[in-house]
Amino acid sequence: xxxxxxxxxxxxxxxxxxxxxxxxxxxxxxxxxxxxxxxxxxxxxxxxxxxxxxxxxxxxxxxxxxxxxxxxxxxxxxxxxxxxxxxxxxxxxxxxxxxxxxxxxxxxxxxxxxxxxxxxxxxxxxxxxxxxxxxxxxxxxxxxxxxxxxxxxxxxxxxxxxxxxxxxxxxxxxxxxxxxxxxxxxxxxxxxxxxxxxxxxxxxxxxxxxxxxxxxxxxxxxxxxxxxxxxxxxxxxxxxxxxxxxxxxxxxxxxxxxxxxxxxxxxxxxxxxxxxxxxxxxxxxxxxxxxxxxxxxxxxxxxxxxxxxxxxxxxxxxxxxxxxxxxxxxxxxxxxxxxxxxxxxxxxxxxxxxxxxxxxxxxxxxxxxxxxxxxxxxxxxxxxxxxxxxxxxxxxxxxxxxxxxxxxxxxxxxxxxxxxxxxxxxxxxxxxxxxxxxxxxxxxxxxxxxxxxxxxxxxxxxxxxxxxxxxxxxxxxxxxxxxxxxxxxxxxxxxxxxxxxxxxxxxxxxxxxxxxxxxxxxxxxxxxxxxxxxxxxxxxxxxxxxxxxxxxxxxxxxxxxxxxxxxxxxxxxxxxxxxxxxxxxxxxxxxxxxxxxxxxxxxxxxxxxxxxxxxxxx
Numbered sequence: 001x002x003x004x005x006x007x008x009x010x011x012x013x014x015x016x017x018x019x020x021x022x023x024x025x026x027x028x029x030x031x032x033x034x035x036x037x038x039x040x041x042x043x044x045x046x047x048x049x050x051x052x053x054x055x056x057x058x059x060x061x062x063x064x065x066x067x068x069x070x071x072x073x074x075x076x077x078x079x080x081x082x083x084x085x086x087x088x089x090x091x092x093x094x095x096x097x098x099x100x101x102x103x104x105x106x107x108x109x110x111x112x113x114x115x116x117x118x119x120x121x122x123x124x125x126x127x128x129x130x131x132x133x134x135x136x137x138x139x140x141x142x143x144x145x146x147x148x149x150x151x152x153x154x155x156x157x158x159x160x161x162x163x164x165x166x167x168x169x170x171x172x173x174x175x176x177x178x179x180x181x182x183x184x185x186x187x188x189x190x191x192x193x194x195x196x197x198x199x200x201x202x203x204x205x206x207x208x209x210x211x212x213x214x215x216x217x218x219x220x221x222x223x224x225x226x227x228x229x230x231x232x233x234x235x236x237x238x239x240x241x242x243x244x245x246x247x248x249x250x251x252x253x254x255x256x257x258x259x260x261x262x263x264x265x266x267x268x269x270x271x272x273x274x275x276x277x278x279x280x281x282x283x284x285x286x287x288x289x290x291x292x293x294x295x296x297x298x299x300x301x302x303x304x305x306x307x308x309x310x311x312x313x314x315x316x317x318x319x320x321x322x323x324x325x326x327x328x329x330x331x332x333x334x335x336x337x338x339x340x341x342x343x344x345x346x347x348x349x350x351x352x353x354x355x356x357x358x359x360x361x362x363x364x365x366x367x368x369x370x371x372x373x374x375x376x377x378x379x380x381x382x383x384x385x386x387x388x389x390x391x392x393x394x395x396x397x398x399x400x401x402x403x404x405x406x407x408x409x410x411x412x413x414x415x416x417x418x419x420x421x422x423x424x425x426x427x428x429x430x431x432x433x434x435x436x437x438x439x440x441x442x443x444x445x446x447x448x449x450x451x452x453x454x455x456x457x458x459x460x461x462x463x464x465x466x467x468x469x470x471x472x473x474x475x476x477x478x479x480x481x482x483x484x485x486x487x488x489x490x491x492x493x494x495x496x497x498x499x500x501x502x503x504x505x506x507x508x509x510x511x512x513x514x515x516x517x518x519x520x521x522x523x524x525x526x527x528x529x530x531x532x533x534x535x536x537x538x539x540x541x542x543x544x545x546x547x548x549x550x551x552x553x554x555x556x557x558x559x560x561x562x563x564x565x566x567x568x569x570x571x572x573x574x575x576x577x578x579x580x581x582x583x584x585x586x587x588x589x590x591x592x593x594x595x596x597x598x599x600x601x602x603x604x605x606x607x608x609x610x611x612x613x614x615x616x617x618x
Contacts, residue, residue, distance in 0.1 A: 056208075069307050084570075220246065550571050553577075
């Protein structure tokens with residue numbers, strides 16, 4: 001929102017929310033009906049408007065994914081943080097596509113008396129000339145006017161709220177601005193229509209060109225090589241670059257041009273650092289200090305990656321029914337992940353002087369449950385560790401199922417295979433235990449431990465016994481394993497099959513393997529505290545469910561604009577935080593396999609670096 005919003009700031013269909021696409025329904029229905037049941041020779045332009053709007057959405061999404069991937073690799077021009085506030089502000093980028101679609105439908109009904117030809121070469125040339133002349137010139141002066149304090153505070157400041165630009169920043173404007181922009185861009189379309197040279201191709205190519213150049217100017221990574229301008233020097237007056245326009249978002253009073261910098265040169269508003277920034281931006285690619293290695297979960301999880309749909313990635317994971325409509329894309333992604341031979345980067349943060357990256361193994365939860373897939377998964381993980389080692393990464397943390405006991409002995413096999421490994425492998429178990437211990441309410445004397453026993457579960461049980469908290473199990477096998485492993489004194493670990501019915505209020509520490517029957521048998525008011533990587537399915541409304549081990553991150557941790565799976569905003573899993581703390585403390589040992597770091601030491605170090613518990617013990 002602009003600092004002092006003016007009239008026509010909001011889109012007319014804003015109150016409709018997610019149902020805003022219904023404003024196009026009458027024209028879509030009519031054009032479809034005309035095509036299917038109308039007279040022979042139905043207007044092709046009328047029919048193609050909807051597919052063209054869908055193409056524009058896909059085109060923009062490709063730019064969004066490409067931009068986020070490149071900036072995650074450390075190739076960003078402006079190296080500042082992108083935050084949730086900007087993601088929320090820019091999530092309605094498709095409004096301008098709806099608006100343009102409506103105007104195309106209305107224009108066809110009012111202005112087009114005859115059908116447009118599919119192709120006319122002279123019309124395309126005329127479109128280019130009308131854009132290079134009137135459109136670029138008028139836009140330059142309109143843009144300068146929008147930077148006058150009266151219009152800037154009421155309209156254009158909304159766009160400039162984004163210092164770090166994304167492709168969709170290019171269309172983040174108040175409704176009134178979009179009206180003025182469309183009037184400008186309509187000059188070539190109406191002009192060619194009036195002189196009789198308009199064609200379907202010239203219209204759709206022109207709008208695609210505008211989308212392409214807008215996305216290019218706001219993508220925040222440089223890829224236009226220097227040799228192009230050396231080979232053809234006049235091109236620098238006819239085509240801007242991402243770094244050229246990024247200066248407009250940092251300096252504000254320079255580089256006003258639309259796509260052709262010639263008017264900035266003519267009127268003395270070209271930023272003097274444009275050439276040097278372009279050259280330096282081409283050489284950027286930052287090596288991280290810490291890598292968190294996670295993996296895909298369900299088949300639909302691809303849409304929730306930061307590289308995919310920003311609106312989904314910026315909120316905790318929930319069931320979204322409409323993603324089933326994208327099953328062809330989902331199927332293609334499954335094939336692609338099958339062919340993909342390495343992990344890939346999805347996001348990058350900065351904390352103090354440390355650069356952090358998250359890499360994804362192209363494998364799904366289902367594949368981790370298949371023993372015959374273990375060798376392939378381990379090869380992916382080990383290759384990622386060795387690649388990180390080559391890049392000078394200090395610490396790599398293993399997230400989700402990348403540290404399973406049956407898969408790789410909690411990551412220990414990678415250290416055993418590579419004895420000269422300089423990078424430190426961290427499974428984060430000690431911090432996960434510390435988070436759970438510090439979320440158990442004060443005064444608790446007994447807890448029920450239920451679910452598959454893991455490294456975290458054993459360490460948790462041991463720590464609870466040390467704190468004189470009785471650990472109760474409802475399964476004989478779990479009881480025998482714990483007593484044998486912990487060598488617990490009598491009364492510290494107890495087997496009681498009827499424990500759930502004896503207490504009206506209690507703490508359940510739950511892991512994978514918690515059955516539906518067991519969860520339904522819990523008394524009203526039970527607090528479920530997961531010690532597993534994945535949360536239990538919430539079957540009870542009369543009970544309380546903690547998040548999986550996680551903590552709030554400090555404000556100084558920058559460029560956090562997506563949620564980690566089901567966790568809230570600006571919350572990270574303990575396994576991920578452990579790697580960050582390990583690097584910041586400079587600890588020179590691995591934390592993987594069957595060894596653990598000192599739990600109290602890790603907890604105090606984590607608090608010292610500004611991470612905070614999600615839940616108070618009081």
